[in-house]
Amino acid sequence: MIKVLFFAQVRELLDTPSLTLAAGQDTRNAGALRATLAARDELWARVMASERLLVAVNQTLSDWDAEIRDGDEVAFFPPMTGG
């Protein structure tokens, strides 16, 4: 299984803090997972289409071609605004 987390505005728009997905071809990398989530419905498509969307694989900020393996943790969120 793959654990998927959402933070800040992304979590709020999707009304989803986390979900789990079976690992497979449609979750092979961060970009594929993004496309899989976007296919859920119009709202998910719009949020996942954001140019500002960032992704972390196993708690490390990653590119969209970053590989995802069974058991990984993937998080989607907007640009950070701490400090």
Place this chain on the structure above:
Amino acid sequence: MSREVNMSRELNMSAGGDGRQHGQDLIRVQQQDFSVADEYARLAGDAADGALVTFVGKVRDFNDGRTVTSLSLEHYPGMTEGVLERLVAQARARWPLGRVTVIHRVGTLALGEQIVFIGVSSAHRQAAFSACEYLIDFLKTQAPFWKLEADNHERRWVEARDRDQDAAGRWQE
């Protein structure tokens, strides 16, 4: 929203002797406020360090021309601490540092409250100034914190600023 109370990690806190080689790092993500005096005292404890630079970030009363009455901070527990540890390690690789403290608050904060503390001690002021600025510049763009502002009418997620990216970018060689 996941909220961690007092998620503190104290790293390399072995006292005195030749433990200076890896220095002493204190990294905390917490809801409660911090005391600048207490943090200063910890940072100032090594007589070999002649320089000590601290930075405190506070909740200010306006942002992008709008009034702000309170701020909520969300973070990604686990990743936050990992990123802060890495940033401190990167700062140590660039400058000879003594003690380093990074404290960031989460949860709901009122106007004027302290948000973040960065403190760096070193034998020399240039290293302390530079490392302190480096840490806050990268914390803003790399550490997974998000601010939600509120005024009397509405709540609004704070937008990331290009100038923060530029500030972090100038450290690239």
